[in-house]
Structures are given as C-alpha cells and as structure tokens.
Amino acid sequence: MRPASDWLWPLIGATLWAGSLPLAAAPCKKPVYLTFDTGHMEVAPLIAEVLARQQVQVTFFAAHEKTRQGDGTLGQHWAPWWQARVAEGHVFASHTWDHAYWRADVQEGGVQKFHIRPSAGAQAGQNLTWTAQDYCNNLRQAAQRLQAMTGQAPLPLFRAPGGKTSPRLIEAARQCGFAHVGWADAGFLGDELPSSTYPNAQLLKQSLQRIRSGDILMAHLGIWSRQDPWAPAVLEPLIVGLKARGLCFATLREHPAYRDWIQQQPLHLSVLPDSRK
Secondary structure (H helix, E strand, O other): OOOHHHHHHHHHHHHHHHHOOOOOOOOOOOEEEEEEEOOOOOOHHHHHHHHHHHOOOOEEEEOOOOOOOOOOOOOOOOHHHHHHHHHOOOEEEEOOOOOEEEEEEEEEOOEEEEEEEEOOOOOOOOOEEEEHHHHHHHHHHHHHHHHHHHOOOOOOEEOOHHHOOOHHHHHHHHHOOOEEOOOOOOOEOOOOOOOOOOOHHHHHHHHHHHOOOOOEEEEEOOOOOOOOOOOOOOHHHHHHHHHHOOOEEOOHHHOOOOHHHHHHOOOOOOOOOOOOO
16 A cells, blocks of 8 residues: 555645635535644644644634743743634634643532542642632633733633543533543544554544544643654645545534534633733
C-alpha cells in the first residue's frame, strides 16, 4: 500500500490551489466537529495556519495550563493568538481554569462534593475536595478569561480534563449553565499516545478509516509527553483526507445535540478584576 503522504499531499496542493478561486462555500451536509483542548501551545501557531489555509472552523476548550513560552495558555502572552482566532470564525468553551481532573464523587454531611486533582495552578498535583459551586466557579473563571481576551462570549459548554466525569458532576455543571462535551471513539485522534508505539502515519491512517459524519474529534494544542508532535504533521493531511471523503467541518455551535442548549442557555459572565492572572 502506498504511504498516506504519497496520495494526500497532492490533494493538499489541489486544495490550496482551489482555495484561491472565488467559489461559494457549499452547505455542510456531512459534518465532523474538530475540537482542540489546550496544551503547551508550541504548535498552536502552526495549527492556526493549517486551519486558516484549509478554511476550517473549530471549537477550542481552554484551561489556564503551563506553556513552553509565556505565562500560561490564558495568560497575556497568548492573548493575541486567541484574539486572532475570533476573526476566523472559531468558537471557545471552558476546560476548567485549573485543568481540574474529576477523581470521584463523595458525600460530606449530606452535601454532594467531588474529589478533584488539578494539573495546573497553585494547587496543581494536590488532591482536593470541591463542592458543586467550587467546580462551577472554576468552569466560569476560564470562560470569563476567554471573554475578556476575545470579546466573544464562550459557548455554554465545557469539557472535563481527560473527559473524566460522573453523572453527578455533569448535572452539577448543567445547573450552573455548562453542558459537557466528550468525543466520539473514532474522534480520539491519538495525540496523547507515545509516538514510539503510535507513530503519526498510523494515527492518520486509523483516523481516516474510522471517522464518520457526526463525530466529534479531539486533539490538543501541544502534548508534553509526545516526542514526535501530532500537530501539525497529521492535521493537514487528516483534514484534506476527510474532505476527500465528502466530509466537512463545523463548530459545536451547529451540533444537533448542543445547538438548542447554546441558543437557550447563553452564559452571562461578568469579567472579574483578576481574570488576567
């Protein structure tokens, strides 16, 4: 079998050439929903270039995580990057402020609480117990910072770090205005996996074979542990290959499972004085 690059890169060239022609965009009838969670951000500018070149809009889930350059994913260093994405039609949602992993449900004194372990912020690596309000505050803090940076209201959605949730956590978040978004089995794009055993070519081939219309796809703006970065090496051939199969790309604003919620439950955020920390 020919390597994927032998047939995908000619398609990319044709796509780039066609993109210079004044053609009207066709309606998106077989959508997939590409989403990115925050990461170390080193590859974020390259990802943005690919998305702009391919005219693909995505949904970004943002937490305030450590980065290789600057003061964190939602810090001042990266603010211009987020601002630039608004004009390109991308949308944003919360990933919790402290990239806070749910570990377990717990009842204390008849009150529903959650064991939480943040991987960012002042309490990174600590085992904490949060109330539903604590969790909601953390969701809201990331959303407030996104709105302060971009001038665009985030979607009333969130993604729990690692996708780790419980029905009670999801319900607690819904009560304060956030619906949870996971991803399709085929939509796990594999950028968190070790490149020694899951090379980029294998991940690309697997994704092109498995992804179907309606799937939510998930990758990151950089993964610390992966030696051979998934993005942007796999991103552009993946987009081109899916387009060649007749698929198109939409944001979660258009997703049938979330469209009504987004319209009926907009977030009402006040930008806190300390939202720039």
